[in-house]
Amino acid sequence: MRSDYERDDELPAWASKLMNLTLFQNLVLRPVRQHKLISHRVMSSLILPEFKGSTVDVSIIHAGQITVPAVYILQSPIPGHDLLDIPCYSFLIENKRRKKVLFDLGPRKDWREKLPPTRSTMKTDGSLKVLGQIESARAVVKIEQDVADQLSKAKIPLESINTIIWSHHHMDHTGDPSLFPPSTELVVGPGFKLDKTTSLGYPMNADALVNDDAFLGRNLVELDFSGAVNIGGFLAIDLFQDGSLYLLRSNGHSEYLYTVMTGITNTFKIANNHISALARTSENHFILLGGDVAHHPGEYRPTEHLPLPIEIRPSPLDKVTCSASACPSYIFENISPTTAKAKGKKTKVTPFYELNAALNEDLESAEASLDKMTVFDGSANVLIIIAHDASLLDILPFFPKKITDWNVEGYKEAGAWRFLKDFSRAISQPM
Known part of the structure; x- marks a missing residue:
């Protein structure tokens, strides 16, 4: 309507x-x-795509859990917000023609055995590779059932999956595409085929950060945004050509460095390769799958598009601190970090966290992508789900159930401020 x-x-x-x-x-x-x-x-300020008569169904799959000290993920964690237990989400998307897409896969079960080794042989600085990064961050990775396991348990044949989309090439998103038949194509961001840390793959390429069994023998599709449309400031590709699923170029978190031959000169170029998705779940409603545009809702809430309310309903805190039904927001304003008060900003419209420069390879582009996403977040017609939002674990129904009717069920309203429970230890005075 x-x-x-x-x-x-x-x-x-x-x-x-x-x-x-x-x-x-x-x-x-x-x-x-x-x-x-x-x-x-x-x-x-946000013009959503016109309805072309097609929608998709969306299911969210809990594909794994990573426990890591907050300091490795967040910029200047709020006192008491010391440890993150973050889920790794995958999304099953199906259109009305029964085309099935998986957006991200979470981590692979055999990551200890199959991920690239501790250090890169290509880099002279001894930079840590994937296993080394996990070890360095003291992260604990737990996968009970990967995406393929859960699909099979739900009696969804793996050969029915037409496409796997990687939001980017990091291990907590790439999973194990080798479990899927060669008929399943793999879609990646711009620059993937040229970059020395992704092309060919490990162990064929000893310096690769991804495994070669992910794409050997299958169609590898690298997105080209040169003819893309613009949705909310993002370049967007209409995947099914029916307006039901768009892939957005959300630059910043990850990038590729590759070489272009210009005569006798090698020119290095950076291609931002991170991808988000915008899935139309009804005529006027969408789910924006943000990937790693952010790692915690406190990085994009509150803003002028979605201000911190005077009273938060339902309360994100326990009954000792607040009533079960409501919680005054000023107790959170009192712990708003230097990103707001020390810079003279208004706490009700300033996110609790800034993006972590160490976690975003192109911080300026990452901040621009995040700013664009906040406009979507302020719309009652769009539900934002980033790849690691633990605050939604007790809000959303997980696969094999669907979240297509999120607007009817009120999931956005129930979950918008749920993340504030992460700051409960910083609140010293019971209300």
């Missing part, structure tokens, strides 16, 4: 005056049909 007003300047005067007061109330109150004012406000 299209809204009556497409821009803020078309809204009646009374609606514009009430907008700041009703933003969060409209977001958290059910039923979802009450969210009109939010949609009007955000749609002034």
Whole structure:
């Protein structure tokens, strides 16, 4: 259903005056049909693709768990937010023509045996490779059932999966495509085939960061965004050509370095290769699969598009600290880090965390991608799910169930501020 007003300047005067007061109330109150004012406000800067008659179903798969000290992931962790137990999500996406796509695979079960060894032979600086990075970060990786196991248990034949999409080439996303038949194509970001750490793959290429069994004998598709459309500032490819699933070029977190021959000169170029996805779940509703655009919701909430409300419902904290139904937001403003108070910023519209420079290979591009994603986050028509959002574990139904009807079920409202429970130890005074 299209809204009556497409821009803020078309809204009646009374609606514009009430907008700041009703933003969060409209977001958290059910039923979802009450969210009109939010949609009007955000749609002034976010134009979502027109409906072409096609949608997809989406399921979220818990593909593994990684426990790691927060300092390795977050920039200046809030005191008490010391350890991250982060899930690794994969997404099964199916269109009405029964085409099935997996967006990311999580880690592979045999990672200890199959991932590239500790150090790169190519780099003279002795840079740590994949296993070395896990060891250095003191990370604990746990996989009970990988994606292939869970699909088989649900009686979904692996040969029915048409496409695997890697958001990027890091081990907690690439999984084990070799478990799938050669008929399943693998889609990767720009520059993959030219980069010396991804082309060929390990062990064929001793310096590779990915395994060669992922793409040997199968169609490897490298995305070309040269003819892409623009959605919310992201370059986007309409994968099925029916408006139901878009792949977004969300630069910054990962990149490739490769060589181009220009006469007798070798020119090094960087191709940002990180991919997100925008899945249309109904005529006017979408799920944005953010991948590693962020690693914690505190990196993109709150913002001017989704401000911290005066009262948070449902409460993200235990009953000792707050009532079960509601929690005042000012107790979180008091722990808002230097990203807000010390810089003279407003705590209600400033994220709790900045992106970690050590975790993003092109920080400036990563910040630009994150800024674009916050506009989507402010829309009542879009649910954001990043690859490692632990706050959604007790909100969303997991595979084999579907999250297609997220807007009807109120998952966005229930989960938007759930991540604040991670800061409970920083709150010293019970309310």
